[in-house]
Amino acid sequence: MPPATRRSDAVLISSSDATRQPSAPTPMPMTEDAREVLRLALWDEFRDEQYEAMEMLPLQLRRQSALLRELDEHGAAQLATVQDLARRYYAVRHGSAPLDQGSTDTREILTALGRALAAHARAAEERFSIASSAYASVDRHVRAMDDLIKEHEEVGAAGGVRRVVFGYNQRPAGSASVDVQTEAQAGVAAPKALDMAIDPNEPRYCLCDNVSYGEMVACDNEQDCPHEWFHFACVGLTAQPKGKWFCPDCKVKLSKKKR
Numbered sequence: 001m002p003p004a005t006r007r008s009d010a011v012l013i014s015s016s017d018a019t020r021q022p023s024a025p026t027p028m029p030m031t032e033d034a035r036e037v038l039r040l041a042l043w044d045e046f047r048d049e050q051y052e053a054m055e056m057l058p059l060q061l062r063r064q065s066a067l068l069r070e071l072d073e074h075g076a077a078q079l080a081t082v083q084d085l086a087r088r089y090y091a092v093r094h095g096s097a098p099l100d101q102g103s104t105d106t107r108e109i110l111t112a113l114g115r116a117l118a119a120h121a122r123a124a125e126e127r128f129s130i131a132s133s134a135y136a137s138v139d140r141h142v143r144a145m146d147d148l149i150k151e152h153e154e155v156g157a158a159g160g161v162r163r164v165v166f167g168y169n170q171r172p173a174g175s176a177s178v179d180v181q182t183e184a185q186a187g188v189a190a191p192k193a194l195d196m197a198i199d200p201n202e203p204r205y206c207l208c209d210n211v212s213y214g215e216m217v218a219c220d221n222e223q224d225c226p227h228e229w230f231h232f233a234c235v236g237l238t239a240q241p242k243g244k245w246f247c248p249d250c251k252v253k254l255s256k257k258k259r
Contacts, residue, residue: 057141064134071127078120085113139214205229207248217241221250 089109202211205227215232217240219225230247232238246254 057137060137061134064130068127068130071123071130075120075123075127078116078123082113082116082120085109085116089113142213206231207234215240217245219247219250220244221246221254224253225250 089106092106092109204210205212205216206229207227208231210231212229213231216229217232217235217237218229219227222228225247226249227247235247
């Protein structure tokens with residue numbers, strides 16, 4: 001016996017009604033007070049993440065600067081010793097050295113001169129290493145802050161409500177002025193990072209006539225190069241060149257001199 005047909009009490013829904021989705025609620029506009037609270041919260045987060053690292057950087061640079069001054073003084077004394085030994089050797093070779101002023105054996109003088117030169121070279125290498133380390137520390141902190149700034153900007157853009165910008169395009173050695181911009185309207189394109197306030201007395205380098213920032217390379221034409229240092233991007237470099245390197249202007253000058 002076939003089962004009895006069950007009567008359906010379901011209400012039929014048209015296909016257009018079935019596919020219709022409930023509309024998203026219209027977001028309520030943020031008040032000025034709420035916007036200010038959000039701005040301060042993001043700034044506090046940014047400050048807390050960078051405070052410890054930035055607090056230690058001046059102390060580290062101060063120690064390195066003190067060590068560089070000490071090595072400079074020591075290097076000056078070593079250079080004076082080298083000059084005295086060189087004059088002594090010249091005088092002995094030409095028979096004009098007084099007998100009461102140390103050894104007259106040229107081999108002993110040359111040995112002492114070689115030791116003094118080696119010590120002076122080691123001190124110069126140590127000074128260069130410390131200076132490079134200080135530069136790398138500052139550059140590393142700047143890059144870390146750049147990454148964090150970018151992260152905050154991306155979070156602000158994804159939220160579609162506001163954006164906090166602590167940005168700058170240049171990275172000079174001077175102090176930065178921090179600015180904050182607020183976007184209350186959803187979907188507004190992200191603003192560009194704000195320029196950093198640059199010290200007008202800060203030296204300018206490179207073909208772009210700008211301050212020092214990021215990775216840079218020095219031109220080996222030290223006497224005549226008008227720019228001295230160049231940003232990698234401005235001269236098409238991605239890594240430090242091996243051997244001597246000359247900027248485009250100096251290459252032209254040197255090629256003309258060889259003709």
